[in-house]
Amino acid sequence: MEVETALYIVPTPIGNLEDITLRAIRILKEVDGILAEDTRKTGILLKHLEISKPLSSYHIFNEHQTVKRIIERLHNGEKLALVSDAGTPVISDPGFLLVRECIANDIKVECLPGATAFVPALVNSGLPADKFIFEGFLPHKKGRQTRLNILAEEERTIILYESPHRLLKTLKQLGESLGTDRIALVARELTKIHEENARDTISELIKHFEAKAIKGEIVIVVEGKGK
Template identity: 60%
Template sequence: MAAISLVPTPIGNLKDITLRALEVLQSADLIVAEDTRTTGILLKHYEIDKPLSSLHMHNEHRAVPKLLDRIQADDMHVAVVSDAGTPGISDPGFLLVREAIAREVPIDPLPGATAFVPALVGSGLPCDRFIFEGFLPQKKGRQTRILALVDEPRTMVFYESPHRLEKALTQFMEHFGADRQAAVVREISKLHQDYVRGTLEELVQHFAQHKAKGEIVMVVGGKPGK
């Protein structure tokens, strides 16, 4: 039966993959990957030998219809993975899911690794209510996006690249206030995992002296109530 499984993959430590994810990867007719080279390392580690196809942000608009045609014509079970984490969360996957639902192709999203959850729960900030903002726009719309969050009362979670971290923290400090509590989390589940917590002002000062490297999640406290 034609079907698509969305399979989360480790964000760092290869042991973080679930037993069910391994079973699905082993049984799939085809594995669709954001980068076949990156996924190939994971598959080799677990001795999984399956055909690979590529689906990434630069080809997904033209690749999705062809992929779904193939899935339906050949009655295939396809496993979809991104380079790390859960497909569709700041990674390719959404367009495929939307079109598959429109075509009534069954979708099975597996639970598993995603970076913002451990960052949020380890930040020390309230995590009963939060919003996930993903990556801020690099240029156009960045200021507008930040201004729209000035009065947000819930904890906010962002992804950011190392070379834009200081800029983001400085912009947050300017608009949210220097004393707003926040945390910067780097390299989750990897050897150099690191949580830096404090006010936005303290974080700006810290990363001005200690240049950040690796994958980064920023967690910012919401606007305090009166």
């Protein structure tokens, strides 16, 4: 069955290229064009999948300027897919503005289920997964300490995204605000050959990562405050 005119939110693998659904592959083959965070990275995935489609750049630095143009394309009957570099678009990635504008313009939005980094990290942590809070990336400067102070009182399991060069700084600040005895997991290179899931107290995790080179995208999972 041919896809309808719509914006399709298509999750892509976070590492292992096998982690893409059959439905996602079909949608990518049937749409008229693909909106990509990084056209070079998406091009590599499409080549692996043997899919040839026009690629357009859509990222955090150009989304305000391009949303109107994309809405016009959809109004003209094009079927478009939005992908990020890895995982599900809109989750700590550009895309929110576009989805909101599609809804405001009565354009169908269909989000496919698929890969996202925080779910396997949460499951691998061994921490309570019935209730959790996803914070994404902490503010780099303004408001950072305020968020940390709020998280210090959070009773649910806490999930953060972080970059390799900020990991130690963030772990140390989490230790200062939440206590170095909190149990946490640092997951990196998820689904890749060198995947690591390091579980320990925050203080021990700091020692662990001070002694090694840190690479790969990172998810931090921290236990909530005990009652």
